Amino acid sequence: MKVSIELKKVVDNSYDITIDTLPELTYETKVAVVTNTKVAGLHAEYLLRRLHAKELYIITLQDGEEYKNQESLETILETLFNHKFNRSSLLIAFGGGVIGDMTGFAASIYQRGIDFVQIPTTLLSQVDASVGGKTGINNKYGKNLIGAFYQPKAVYIDAHFLKTLPKREFAAGVAEIVKMAVTFNAEFFEFLETADLSDEENLKRAIRSSVETKARVVSMDEKEKGVRAALNYGHTFGHVIEMQTGYKKFLHGESVAIGMVMANRLAVRLGLLTQEQEQRIKAVLERYDLPTTYAIPDAEEFYEAFFLDKKSTDTKIKFILPRGIGNVEIVDDVSKEDVLAVLREFEAK
């Protein structure tokens, strides 16, 4: 005999992303702000002036992608246990993508899930990572290999935090902005070809367009079973680059920039992108001094590393390739020869 569990229902995980000066935030519960030493030093006071909670805790982690690991996760969880956080308590992620991803994951597994809010402080996390509910940590096998889809209750994006952002980190954020434009919005790409993003109005427009694109894509496909995978443009190659360089040589956005250049080469080879379009994308990345090449130690080895990537199925690798500018294709039948040919162009001599 069969007994059915009926779990078909309407679930509403909708939330608002506020792009504005951080408003007053008042919570009648225990709140823990998770941040890193650098962000705390620069911006804790700005946040605390606007944040009111019944009990407030601040968890300060080391800064850097290499701390996006099990140990940091346990540091967060230990604090919550020590202070008897419960299901009505709240976490606030206050920092870049690393802090956001770890805080979201901690919120998702603490007592089977408590609420969290994102206050991203880097351009990259404002335009991409803080929106959409992907959370996780890295391990020795790769990036974000342990994690959950878990949506925040709200996201607050305040350009104030970008004033102190180093030029290199700003550029890394631009890489994800370029990604959104190339894959989904040709007009936005044209804007990026000429606009000066050091101008605050231009920057806000770029943030808004990126967030709107991301929001639209995530609304269509929260769990990345289809179109959302297109936002991994540049990431399939980029993740391997990050893994091979120990997450140290390149910022995430930088390896994505190189990854987009590699994906574009493949797209040109397969007739999806013209050489002129390829050059235009590269030119935008170069405007922000983003790296556009990486000396692959061994093309075969690089190829093998794709297969642990979450986006690959048992035997196929999914490549996200631009079809012209403003359109994108998810292709899972590229021949090994074509991929290796592209990888060999980047191979260290």
Place this chain on the structure above:
Amino acid sequence: MKVSIELKKVVDNSYDITIDTLPELTYETKVAVVTNTKVAGLHAEYLLRRLHAKELYIITLQDGEEYKNQESLETILETLFNHKFNRSSLLIAFGGGVIGDMTGFAASIYQRGIDFVQIPTTLLSQVDASVGGKTGINNKYGKNLIGAFYQPKAVYIDAHFLKTLPKREFAAGVAEIVKMAVTFNAEFFEFLETADLSDEENLKRAIRSSVETKARVVSMDEKEKGVRAALNYGHTFGHVIEMQTGYKKFLHGESVAIGMVMANRLAVRLGLLTQEQEQRIKAVLERYDLPTTYAIPDAEEFYEAFFLDKKSTDTKIKFILPRGIGNVEIVDDVSKEDVLAVLREFEAK
């Protein structure tokens, strides 16, 4: 300005629970069976005769609640990484509640979520733990404090496995059956007062009624925001008993049995349950030699331990109390005096 992420949609996590001889199971993907040494020794061959997969791995953990921890979780995850499991791979939980909870949690966080199937082998996991998607691990702060709500794709309940179950573990399963009856089904309770569960037909009826009750409650309230909390009857007290005895002295179902007796005392004190009803419930537990008392070392300390329980909000403890037999109330305004008075009745002299 605000950008909204629209994530309101129909989600269908429904699945079937098959109560029958295990059918042939064929999967075209990588499959890892997670089990423990005891279950593997007794039943691996029975399972493997019916299970076919593209690639099959067997992960064998130590048997016991004390192994429901981060280390075992990492053992599972390491195997998946080593064998390059990806998002289309499958986990099968083959064992009792400990194996089911850990396997489900591993499935929920591996690459942000892969499918899993439950094949419970103990009475307790067949009637309760395998159904409903609660997953997690224990840590030094308590039980299931790290975890997720994550539904299996299917549950297969085969009474064959119960033939080898030690009497004490069988009784621990009966405790959860009694819980379902007392809280939701008076007629089922009357059946349990007289039926001999060593008779296979009676046992199957009890399993079916329990699973149907659980399925109904979970369908109404998957994330335990309301009525599902009623299934924690006996658990609020029981969890503290388990914690205080290091998860070693009592099986989970045994501490739930004691917990129900304690909850009943409180219910009698508050006028929700008559002494006659209290005696009837105790008599059913005693029919299966379940323990019904525990010498509390210190009533105040026991009381304090409630506050880390997931079911408590910042300042209130939620008690699940039977209102007669077949009905249940979730009460969060019991005075400390009333609770302490009950705890003192159980205090070690």
